[in-house]
Amino acid sequence: MNRTALATIVGLVLGLAVAFGSFGDMLIVALFAAIGYVLAKIVEGDIDISPYVSGRRNNR
Template identity: 85%
Template structure:
């Protein structure tokens, strides 16, 4: 899915959230959309989070 299609889908989802809810619900939908986007980037390998989740392995 290219960026234009992704942006269109996100815009539609946020529009539905505003139409049938309030601004707070739209922010919740936007937050979950952003979390889903980051998870997709991690799974596809575009973002490397290993330095953040590997922990400290400095033994003395």
């Protein structure tokens, strides 16, 4: 099992633990799954976020 699948499963489990209930709560589960998927893609290096988090650097 790769990291993306593992993170998606973890996101689903956490979402179920947080929101066990109605349709609105199921949307929260989907949000947790999407967050887990994106974080796994960042960890694997498929998504590069360095331009967004590096900030402005002055070369002195």
